[in-house]
Amino acid sequence: MVSPNTATPATVRQVNRAILLNLIRTHQPVSRIQLSGLTGIYRSNVSFIVEELIREGLVREQRGKPLGRGRVPMFLSLDPDGFRVVGVSIRACETVLALADLTGRILESRAFRTPKSPATWVDHFRSSLDRFRAASGPATGAFHQICISVPGMVNQASGEILWMNALPNYSGYRLRDVVESSTGIATTVANDCHLATTCERWLDNTAGDLKNFVFLEVGDVGVGAGMIVNGELCTGHNSTFAAEFGHMVVDPSGPRCNCGRQGCWELFVCDRATYGVYDPAREFSPSRFEELIRLARAGDRKALRAFQRTAAHLSLGISNIVMVLNPEVVILAGRLTEVWDMIYPPLANAVSMLPGKPQIRPARMSAEELFLHGAIRHALSGLFAAPQLG
Amino acid sequence: MVSPNTATPATVRQVNRAILLNLIRTHQPVSRIQLSGLTGIYRSNVSFIVEELIREGLVREQRGKPLGRGRVPMFLSLDPDGFRVVGVSIRACETVLALADLTGRILESRAFRTPKSPATWVDHFRSSLDRFRAASGPATGAFHQICISVPGMVNQASGEILWMNALPNYSGYRLRDVVESSTGIATTVANDCHLATTCERWLDNTAGDLKNFVFLEVGDVGVGAGMIVNGELCTGHNSTFAAEFGHMVVDPSGPRCNCGRQGCWELFVCDRATYGVYDPAREFSPSRFEELIRLARAGDRKALRAFQRTAAHLSLGISNIVMVLNPEVVILAGRLTEVWDMIYPPLANAVSMLPGKPQIRPARMSAEELFLHGAIRHALSGLFAAPQLG
DNA sequence: CGAGTTTGTCCTGAGTCAATACAAAAGTGT
DNA sequence: ACACTTTTGTATTGACTCAGGACAAACTCG
Numbered sequence: 001m002v003s004p005n006t007a008t009p010a011t012v013r014q015v016n017r018a019i020l021l022n023l024i025r026t027h028q029p030v031s032r033i034q035l036s037g038l039t040g041i042y043r044s045n046v047s048f049i050v051e052e053l054i055r056e057g058l059v060r061e062q063r064g065k066p067l068g069r070g071r072v073p074m075f076l077s078l079d080p081d082g083f084r085v086v087g088v089s090i091r092a093c094e095t096v097l098a099l100a101d102l103t104g105r106i107l108e109s110r111a112f113r114t115p116k117s118p119a120t121w122v123d124h125f126r127s128s129l130d131r132f133r134a135a136s137g138p139a140t141g142a143f144h145q146i147c148i149s150v151p152g153m154v155n156q157a158s159g160e161i162l163w164m165n166a167l168p169n170y171s172g173y174r175l176r177d178v179v180e181s182s183t184g185i186a187t188t189v190a191n192d193c194h195l196a197t198t199c200e201r202w203l204d205n206t207a208g209d210l211k212n213f214v215f216l217e218v219g220d221v222g223v224g225a226g227m228i229v230n231g232e233l234c235t236g237h238n239s240t241f242a243a244e245f246g247h248m249v250v251d252p253s254g255p256r257c258n259c260g261r262q263g264c265w266e267l268f269v270c271d272r273a274t275y276g277v278y279d280p281a282r283e284f285s286p287s288r289f290e291e292l293i294r295l296a297r298a299g300d301r302k303a304l305r306a307f308q309r310t311a312a313h314l315s316l317g318i319s320n321i322v323m324v325l326n327p328e329v330v331i332l333a334g335r336l337t338e339v340w341d342m343i344y345p346p347l348a349n350a351v352s353m354l355p356g357k358p359q360i361r362p363a364r365m366s367a368e369e370l371f372l373h374g375a376i377r378h379a380l381s382g383l384f385a386a387p388q389l390g
Numbered sequence: 391m392v393s394p395n396t397a398t399p400a401t402v403r404q405v406n407r408a409i410l411l412n413l414i415r416t417h418q419p420v421s422r423i424q425l426s427g428l429t430g431i432y433r434s435n436v437s438f439i440v441e442e443l444i445r446e447g448l449v450r451e452q453r454g455k456p457l458g459r460g461r462v463p464m465f466l467s468l469d470p471d472g473f474r475v476v477g478v479s480i481r482a483c484e485t486v487l488a489l490a491d492l493t494g495r496i497l498e499s500r501a502f503r504t505p506k507s508p509a510t511w512v513d514h515f516r517s518s519l520d521r522f523r524a525a526s527g528p529a530t531g532a533f534h535q536i537c538i539s540v541p542g543m544v545n546q547a548s549g550e551i552l553w554m555n556a557l558p559n560y561s562g563y564r565l566r567d568v569v570e571s572s573t574g575i576a577t578t579v580a581n582d583c584h585l586a587t588t589c590e591r592w593l594d595n596t597a598g599d600l601k602n603f604v605f606l607e608v609g610d611v612g613v614g615a616g617m618i619v620n621g622e623l624c625t626g627h628n629s630t631f632a633a634e635f636g637h638m639v640v641d642p643s644g645p646r647c648n649c650g651r652q653g654c655w656e657l658f659v660c661d662r663a664t665y666g667v668y669d670p671a672r673e674f675s676p677s678r679f680e681e682l683i684r685l686a687r688a689g690d691r692k693a694l695r696a697f698q699r700t701a702a703h704l705s706l707g708i709s710n711i712v713m714v715l716n717p718e719v720v721i722l723a724g725r726l727t728e729v730w731d732m733i734y735p736p737l738a739n740a741v742s743m744l745p746g747k748p749q750i751r752p753a754r755m756s757a758e759e760l761f762l763h764g765a766i767r768h769a770l771s772g773l774f775a776a777p778q779l780g
Numbered sequence: 781c782g783a784g785t786t787t788g789t790c791c792t793g794a795g796t797c798a799a800t801a802c803a804a805a806a807g808t809g810t
Numbered sequence: 811a812c813a814c815t816t817t818t819g820t821a822t823t824g825a826c827t828c829a830g831g832a833c834a835a836a837c838t839c840g
Contacts (some may be wrong), residue, residue, distance in 0.1 A: 004413075006429050007397075007405040009795045009827055013398040018799085022394075033818060037397050040797050048820060069807035070817025072430055081451050146654065153745065163745070212627050229619040236716025237602050241745060244713040249706055250639060260743055316639055319651065323634040324714060326626025355543065355553070355631060389405050390621075390776040399826045433830050437788060459838035460786025500807055723839085759788055 006390045016041060017049050018386040020306035020319045021078075024059055025103075025384065029075030031064060050076060054100040058102065058383070060235075065179040083383065084136075086129065087186075087376030089192065089368070090114060092166035095121065096368075099132045099143070100376040102383075103108040104202075108135060109372075118161075118173040122182060131184060134278050145378035146179060146187040149195045151224075159189040165258075166199040188378060191241070193217055195374025196367065197226030199234055200331050202377045203364050213327045213358075214243070216318075218313050218334035220286060223266040224367075227325060250316055268313035271335055278306040286335075293338050304342065311343040315350035318360070333363035333370060395779050406431060407439050408776040414449055415493075415774065419465030440466060447472040448492065450774070468492050473773065474526075476519065476575075477766030478538040479502060479582065479758070481555035485511065486758075489533070490766040492773075494592075498525060499762075508551075508563040512572060519573060523586040536569060537769035539585045539671060539761040541614075546629040549579040555648075563758040578768060581631070583607050585764025586757065587616030588623055590721050592740060592767045593754050603717045603748075604633070606708075607757045608724035610676060612636050613656040614757075621750045636660075642707055658703035661725055668696040676725075682726050694732065705740035708750070716746040723753035723760060 016039075023038055024030055031206055032046045039046075053059040064075040080101035082313060091114065098109040110128045129143070152164030152171075159176015180187045181330040197215040204210050211231045217224040223246030227234050230310050236242035246266030247259050254263025267273060272284040278292055297305035318330055330351075340362055347360050363370060406429075412430055414420055422436045429436075430433075443449040447469055454465040470491035478487040481504065488499040500518045501774050505511050522533070542554030549566020570577045587605040594600050600687060601621045607614040614638030617624050626632035634655030637649050644653025657663060663676040668682055685693035708720055720741075726733060730752055 003428060003430060006409060007402040007827090008829080009399060009402060009407075009797090012397040012399060012402055012796055016400075019396055019780065031818075038393060040393060041396050043819065045797055046797080048797090066806065068817080069805095069815075071805040071819070140819060199824080208559045212624075229624050230622045232620045232622075234602075234619050234715070237718045237746060237748070240716060242714070242716045244716075244745075247713045248638075248710045249640060250642065252706060296766050316642055320638045323637045324632070325624070326630060326632045326634075328627045351728045355634075356627060358627070386780040386833085389779060390409065397796090398798080399828090402827055421787075434790080434830080435789065435828055438828090456837065458786085461836040462787070463787060551797085707796080 005387065007389055011387055011389065013049070015386045017046075017052070018384055019044065020049055021053060021058065022384050024053075024076050025078055028077035029062060029064065030077075031073035031075055033073060035076075053295055057263050062097060080105065083380070084143045085145045085147070085376060085379035086143050087379055088125070088130070088146065089372040089375055090121075090148060090150050090167075091371075092151065094242050095124070096372055097125070097128055097132075098372055098375045098376060099136065100379075102275065102380065104373065104376050106376070108132060114167065114277055115167055116167070118167075118170045118175065118178075119381065121170075125179065127184060128151070143185050145379040145382065146183065146185050147195070147375040148175060148179065148187065148189045149192040149375040150175070150189055151192045151371075154189050154191050156188070156190050156194075161189070162240060170321060185259075191224075191226070191377060192371040192373075192374070193224035193243070194226040194233055194235065195371035195378055196224075196333065196363070197228060197243075197374070198381070199365075199370050199374035199377050200363060201228055205237065205241060209254070210328055211284045212325065213329040214325060215320055215333070216245065216246075217363075217370075218269055218271065218282070218314075218332065218336045220271050220289075220365070221266075227327070229325065245317060245321055248317065248320060250313075250320070258379060265313070265317040269310055269317065273313075274306050274310040274336070277309045278303055289335060296339055296342060307336075307339055307342045308346070310336070311346040314343065315347050319350050319354055322354050322356050324359055327358045329359045331362060331363050332369040333365075337362040395777065397779055399757070401777055401779065403439070405776045406425070406435075407442070408774055410436065410439055411443060411448065412774050414443075414466050415468055418467035419452060419454065420467075420574040421463030421465055423463060425466075427690070461475070470495065473663065473770070474533045475535045475537070475766060476522070476533050477762050477764075477769055478515070478536065479762040479765055480511075480538060480540050480557075481758070481761075485514070485523075486762055487515070487518055488762055488766060489526065490769075492770065494766050494770060496766070498522060503626065506559055508557075508560045508565065508568075511560075512568055512655035515569070516572060518539050533575050535772065536573065536575050537765040538565060538569070538577065538579045539582040539765040540565070540579055541582045544581050545578050545633045546584075546625050547582050549577065551579070552630060563636075569650040580765075580768060581614075581616070582761040582764070583614035583633070584616040584623055584625065585768055586614075586723065586760035587618060587633075587764070588771070589755075589764035589767050590753060591618055592696050600718055602715065602716060603721065604635075604711055605721045605753070606635065606723070607753075607760075608659055608661065608704075608722065608726045609757070610661050610674070610679075612660055617717070619715065628736065635707060635711060638707065638710060640703075640710070655703070656708040659700055661705075664696050664700040664726070667699045669695055679725060683725065686729055686732060691749065697726075697729055697732045698736070700726070701736040702732065705737050708737060708745055709740050712741060712744050712748055717748045719749045719751060721751060721753050723755075723757040727752040 008163050036043045036046045059076050060079040061074045064073045066072045080103050083102040095114045096111045098106045100106050113125045153162040160174045164170045174188045176187050213228050215226045225243040225245045227243040234242045247264045249263045250265045251263035256262050257264040271289045275284045292303050426433045426436045450469040452465045454463045456462045470493050474490040485504045486501045488496045490496050502514045543552040548566045549551045551560050554560045566577050566579045603618050605616045615633040615635045617639045624632045637654045639653050641653035646652050647654040661679045665674045682693050
């Protein structure tokens with residue numbers, strides 16, 4: 001029996017503080033009285049908590065404009081300079097890192113070629129970090145959190161890379177511990193698509209929080225995914241992996257997948273598969289796929305048929321996902337979304353016949369941007385998260 | 391934006407009270423000092439909270455036995471008489487209801503033939519309830535909560551039956567509201583397999599709480615399921631349905647399912663499918679399936695092959711589930727589990743090749759028992775649940 | 781029978797929030 | 811110009827929570 005998370009009076013403050021900070025983020029500029037109305041927390045107490053946030057430099061006051069009569073409210077907004085985080089996205093070829101402020105805006109970014117060895121990677125990372133520090137003044141030179149996006153299987157609790165197809169030498173590397181001890185900055189490591197999922201959730205502040213949704217990234221040779229269930233990212237047992245929809249078998253007599261099984265969904269919907277329908281003879285490459293998109297847009301029938309086939313296979317898998325999770329939204333990312341008007345109608349049609357009818361929409365950014373911004377958001381998330389109790 | 395759940399000092403008490411009540415349930419008989427050690431809550435405060443629980447009649451004291459030297463501790467356990475709930479399981483043919491105490495033990499049960507009309511059902515239910523009331527004395531005649539298990543799609547938030555295949559007249563019936571207003575007792579309505587899932591979780595008090603697992607019920611003509619993700623039951627968008635693994639398409643060229651799609655998993659693994667492999671000519675019936683089990687046990691090669699085929703199809707679907715959810719455990723229920731020694735080895739073998747390696751085990755009760763006990767547990771769950779914050 | 785040990789209770793202090801009273805800052809009307 | 815109203819924010823009080831220390835109770839052991 002793991003000891004449960006008990007509550008103390010201090011916990012109350014942490015919870016309400018997180019709630020207020022989140023509302024300031026989503027509603028800024030916002031007055032104390034508005035916050036009181038949104039939460040039900042009494043005016044006086046809102047002031048008390050906000051005072052703490054201002055003292056810590058996370059929130060700043062700004063004189064508001066008169067709204068009718070009465071005292072003019074003070075507007076509160078996040079103080080961008082209150083917190084500095086570093087988001088990192090490791091890709092097969094390139095590693096990108098970005099310095100960001102409390103609002104998630106990128107202040108500076110750098111990139112380097114991802115080396116074969118993880119130890120070399122850490123060296124490159126450290127020197128990039130030093131250049132950030134040199135560029136930003138000494139006052140703002142403190143980085144409070146690092147989050148690294150990894151295109152592979154990660155134990156999110158221990159920060160160990162379990163398995164990485166594109167960079168085999170990284171498998172088994174305890175990236176979190178190494179980075180943390182060599183930089184002295186708190187660090188987390190997570191799967192790229194899981195981070196993209198949390199990023200999409202963060203970006204969606206329209207109709208309250210999304211509590212159940214799925215993110216799918218259709219890539220060159222596979223499908224990455226993440227899912228939010230009951231408002232929380234699903235990371236599976238021991239937070240190692242989850243939502244590997246790409247390796248859901250949809251045709252047991254299908255082609256063999258490098259995961260060892262036959263007929264995995266990703267073999268039917270990845271960009272290579274789409275290209276293979278168009279021209280089985282020529283080998284797939286990203287640039288040829290871009291060409292295929294142009295052809296389809298120009299009305300080439302063979303190209304159109306290739307995307308129709310992929311859309312049909314996408315429909316099948318998404319239907320499975322809907323039956324399993326009943327999400328509010330299914331978000332799609334990848335080059336495929338560049339031909340949204342061709343793939344969306346069959347998807348919408350397939351989903352309309354199911355008991356759950358999720359919205360299907362393209363991601364708000366490209367997959368690469370989502371990975372990096374997801375890492376930034378995740379690095380910031382500790383400030384905005386309420387403690388887990390029970 | 392829905393107003394978030396803020397915390398107050400009273401919330402702290404609710405959280406800690408729920409934690410202690412849960413620990414008393416799982417560790418009874420248990421002393422205050424042990425509870426303090428398990429939770430980190432100070433002795434004095436444990437006493438304070440326990441005093442409240444005793445005053446409400448939920449917990450009782452009992453002199454413990456000397457354990458070495460020192461003052462003899464007072465042992466605490468749940469007071470069975472402190473709370474009365476009614477669990478109800480609606481099945482296609484029969485409705486079972488049970489009066490249970492705080493520990494979930496069944497005190498009395500009744501059954502009646504499920505009528506075609508939901509209004510008639512409510513009449514029958516009310517008279518059964520009255521007989522419970524007559525049987526138990528006037529002192530213990532207060533029933534605090536009702537939970538109804540339904541073999542169909544239910545909006546768990548509104549208590550409306552959305553769709554019920556076996557009893558079509560019930561579809562669209564607002565069962566929760568009708569029962570609540572006609573009995574005056576707080577009522578919840580939920581899907582049968584979801585309740586079975588929470589029941590299995592409740593029964594598993596061995597190694598702390600299970601945080602990620604899947605429950606599968608292989609039935610006559612379909613597969614029901616439920617899943618716990620991050621320690622919470624997944625009920626999908628608007629808490630209508632989720633975990634319909636049975637309708638995951640695993641072979642797009644397979645037979646047509648009554649859900650409208652082709653090659654749903656349940657068509658390959660339900661008891662009828664197993665029987666169909668054995669004897670495609672004769673129609674399936676539960677008694678013939680029992681006969682098939684006897685034949686397989688006796689070593690009949692054709693019967694054995696039928697179960698092997700089903701085990702292979704089970705492996706495929708369970709592998710998909712593992713890739714999607716990475717659960718700690720997959721729990722199987724249904725008649726199929728009577729031939730566990732035949733179906734388990736291929737399942738274990740299939741799962742051993744995946745990145746996540748969940749335990750696979752049979753359910754601790756029969757499916758029917760799980761539905762009823764699940765309803766009882768769910769009716770009790772309000773007492774043991776901590777408030778949701780954030 | 782006293783020393784030592786363990787369990788549980790009582791009381792104080794620090795922290796939290798709600799609610800009230802009050803101050804501050806604007807518009808409105810004469 | 812000046813009192814009045816309205817709205818926003820602040821200070822204070824009281825009720826509730828928990829942690830921690832002092833103390834009482836109940837037992838074993840020598």
